[in-house]
Amino acid sequence: MTWLLIILCGVITFLIRFIPLSGIISSDLPLFVKESFKYIPLAVLTPIIVSDLSIIENKNLFLIDNFKLYAAFIAILVALIWNNVLVTISIGMASFLILSNF
Amino acid sequence: MKKWQIFKQGVLEELPIQLGVFPFGIIYGVMAIESGLTFFQALLMSSIIFGGASQIAFVQLLSNSTPFGVIVTTVGAINSRHLLYSISMVEYLNKLSVSWRVMLAYLLTDEAYAVSIRKFINHSENPILHYHLLGSGITLFVSWQISTLFGVLIGNDLPEFLDLQFIIPLTFIAIIVPMIKSKSTLITVITAGISALIFKNLDINFWIILSGLFGILAGIFISKLDKKL
Structure with a gap:
């Protein structure tokens, strides 16, 4: 079943890249549709980030001593300053390790 | 310029970006194994889907027993921006044969597009510029496969104390903050x-x-x- 899922995702990703080039449909999308595309990656990735930070655990708000949340804030600052994937991940991970071990 | 020279130019312009792509591929490989995918599933997903952020989201969601419909929709949504890349390439590539367009569509990812679109815009009169995209795309493809392999191979040998799942939100923070x-x-x-x-x-x-x-x-x-x- 996992294989089927991987292949299905692969086919969909390929079609997204191929359909305009195929000439099957007109590639003249209305402007507001084109504009809305810039929001999609942000809108889908943010819920995954929020969910991974365990802000709500067993229906309770978990903010104090939530080291993942603290480290995420540090990572956001690092990303704003350096705009480098590897630096952001390294400092975020190091912050989490330091905070949760001391 | 000859076809080969343009291809080489695409390769050379794509190479520096691999400094950022390579660690990302390793992270994906490690996470894929951590989330329970088999060696071949983890490795081949990089050539079947060939889309970094969406692959990491895939393994994260799979490890949280997310319904399959949600995984497919999320992967599609994350990669939906490639539709815009493809639209902007139509005017330069629409004269090519179907097999060329299929191949270039497959290779049309963020990093290859970013390098080659500038070339297309500045030299739109050149009829063999698709070799540039072929060069940048193949470079990225090879680098993505090798880095995935590295990640998959070291995935099981990492120390327990590292909470590796936390790399996923960190990676996504690094991707979305500049956006x-x-x-x-x-x-x-x-x-x-x-x-x-x-x-x-x-x-x-x-x-x-x-x-x-x-x-x-x-x-x-x-x-x-x-x-x-």
Whole structure:
């Protein structure tokens, strides 16, 4: 079943890249549709980030001593300053390790 | 310029970006093994889907027993921006044969597009520029496969004390923070984030998609409001 899922995702990703080039449909999308595309990656990735930070655990708000949340804030600052994937991940991970071990 | 020279130019211009791509591929490989995929599933996903952020989201969601419909929709949504890349390439590639267009569409990822589109815009009269995209695309493809292999191979040998799952939100933070360039994109992130907290807590199966929709609508709304003011 996992294989089927991987292949299905692969086919969909390929079609997204191929359909305009195929000439099957007109590639003249209305402007507001084109504009809305810039929001999609942000809108889908943010819920995954929020969910991974365990802000709500067993229906309770978990903010104090939530080291993942603290480290995420540090990572956001690092990303704003350096705009480098590897630096952001390294400092975020190091912050989490330091905070949760001391 | 000959075809081979243009191809080589694409390769050479793509190479420096691999400093950022390679670690990302390793992270994907490690996470894929951590999430329970087999060696071949983890490795071949990199050539079947060939889309970094969407592959990492895939393994994260799979390890959390997310419904398959949500995984497919999320992967599609993350890669939906490639539709715009493809649209912007139509005027340069529409004279090519179907097999060329299939191959270039497969290789049309963020990093290859970023390197080659500048070439297309500045030299639109050149009829063999697709070799540039072929060069940048193949370079990225090879680098992505090798880095995935590295990640998959070391995936099982990492120390237990590292909470590797935490790399996923960190990676996504590194991806989205530079994309927040306006009030409307910031509102999208805040709305999608708060919606996710609410909908996930309500045990709604499609909470990711629903939160995303709210985020997109809020972003469009703010952008329209700003234009009117």
